[in-house]
Amino acid sequence: MSPVYLDKLTKIYPNGYEAVHDFDLEVKDGELMVLVGPSGCGKTTVMRMVAGLERITRGTLRFDDKVMNDVSPKDRDIAMVFQNYALYPHMTVGENIGFALSMRKLPKSEVRKKVKETAEILGLEEWIDRKPGQLSGGQRQRVAMGRAIVREPKVFLMDEPLSNLDAKLRVQMRAEVTRIQRRVGVSTIYVTHDQVEAMTMGDRVAVMRDGHLQQCAKPQEVYDNPVNIFVAGFMGSPSMNLFEATLNENADVLTLGSQTLKLPASVLALKPALKKYANSRVVVGIRPESLNAPGPQTQKGDDDVSLEGEVDLVEALGSELLVHFSTDAVRVEAEGAVSEDAEGLDAGLIAQRGAGVARVEPGAQVTLGGKTTFSLNPSRLYFFDSSTGLSIVE
Amino acid sequence: MKIFNRLWTKTLGFIVLLAFTAFFIVPVIWLLLAPTKTDHQLIFGNPFSFGSFHNLAHAIRVTFTYQDYALLTWVKNSAIYSFGGIAIALVASIPAGYALAFTNFIGRRTLLGITLFVMIMPATALVLPLFLEANAVHAIGSPISVILPFSFFPFGVYLSYIFYSSSVPRDLLNAARIDGCNEWNVFRKIALPLARPVVALVAFFAFVANWNNFFLPFVMLPSNSNYPLPIGLQDLLSSTPAFNPGIGGDVPILRPELAVATIVAMAPVLIVFLFAQRSLVSGMLAGATKE
Structure with a gap:
């Protein structure tokens, strides 16, 4: 067990491609740090540099106070869970779990004892003599976990360990992995492209994009106070609605397409920097759950403003409705934040038709094809600089 | 009619396979039977006849003792x-x-x-x-x-x-x-x-x-x-x-x-x-x- 420090870690491939740029991160002792970002953002490269499977071009990697840059993977005392599990197909479950221990020349009796304990923790006792090929996806996943925890390593590395599982099992294993990590208390770096995993599992979350660290904080903090449009759009499902808007000369009326939203003085008091954007463009963000549709349980606040939209689609999830609507405002999307295949579009912001999503209670009155007026507390609006994409906070 | 057609195709396929099998297996059978016969029987007798165990033993003995084993x-x-x-x-x-x-x-x-x-x-x-x-x-x-x-x-x-x-x-x-x-x-x-x-x-x-x-x-x-x-x-x-x-x-x-x-x-x-x-x-x- 030891904290991990990444100091200006940079990876440049021989072809000149810079996969990771000046990446700073501190993983505290026993912490579960989730690295999250769209595919190709460099998160796996960061993990592989920590593992020693990828050479570090520049920067320093330390476990505790020991520089690890040139230490070979076998001497780093790390354990890794791979996306495809990477179980040794010719060995039994027991041999897979005990392999690292026997490589460390532990006495056979001790290896057997530890393997047994680990198998018990993971509920794998009955499968201990099976080969990985005879196991289901979830069981293989657990063997891969077992192989990692039996080592009692300094650091755990997990590379999208749940992405090969079906949805239900993924939710179940999510909790299980977190539980095991808490139990063994080993500093962990967990890589995923799934922001739900990031939100639910991480003690802290580091959001990455194009090899750059965007924000590193507690999940709720990242969700509540995203530093820029990318993080705002990436964290949360459905993702935040982002529209182009203009502020009037007093910075207290927001124009979205043909609609105007009156900002109360409290919003300006909270974010005085908005004044600087008077008479200019900003990007406004609205979380889907901040929008309320008229319904029996809807309570309208005094300062609430209205946003009208035409309902295109209603997805009933039982506990809530996802209402897809369109407005005449210009929708903004941070590149790569929502769609995995948004590559090839111009950097920064992509404008789309003014579509949005609202997450409302199941009893809400919305009619497909009709107009609905959503109410919204303006203090829950997010504002971003439309040229830099940075959040306007103060 | 369709069933008949399918049966016919199957039979044809079977015959073709059988012909090929025979083509390849006949020489092997001949070779395995050859040591049981005398040289004369081998040339003039029925190619698929079995000679005798006596002949087989003789052939084996002669082959192995050739030039002092x-x-x-x-x-x-x-x-x-x-x-x-x-x-x-x-x-x-x-x-x-x-x-x-x-x-x-x-x-x-x-x-x-x-x-x-x-x-x-x-x-x-x-x-x-x-x-x-x-x-x-x-x-x-x-x-x-x-x-x-x-x-x-x-x-x-x-x-x-x-x-x-x-x-x-x-x-x-x-x-x-x-x-x-x-x-x-x-x-x-x-x-x-x-x-x-x-x-x-x-x-x-x-x-x-x-x-x-x-x-x-x-x-x-x-x-x-x-x-x-x-x-x-x-x-x-x-x-x-x-x-x-x-x-x-x-x-x-x-x-x-x-x-x-x-x-x-x-x-x-x-x-x-x-x-x-x-x-x-x-x-x-x-x-x-x-x-």
């Missing part, structure tokens, strides 16, 4: 040359394929290309240069002059390369590295055990090629006592009155005896195949599916 010496020589060649071929080709699949070094592509090139080059084309080489180091007539060329098996390198690059995920090796293996242990504990079917396949193909090789030992080994089976058989053939009427020994080698020798020559390949069959099939399927 020369046949056994040839079998022994063949085994030494074949297995010696296989051993070196395996030790060289499996790691070579592994290295070609997983490491990046200057000239890797060129090396792969050369491997492919020499693989399709007929082995006989190299015999004369090899002879000159062996002659230069005074190795003519020694087992090494046959074993070393036998161990040159680019097909094995290629097979091993294909297997490793298509069926073994890199992460599996990385997992072993993280689990504490050095590069040698990654190969020995993970990569090599996984390649068992390929090892069997390479060994089998090398064995067949070595066991049946005629021209190379024919050129390299001048003395009768060093002959492997194929050259021994040729020696046997040349002392048969039927093929070489000038020769008449006290106990002549006739066609039934030749048949015995032929069966002795092909039996090992058959036995090795039967034992290796399971691994061979999975080896040939290796890479077909990906986990």
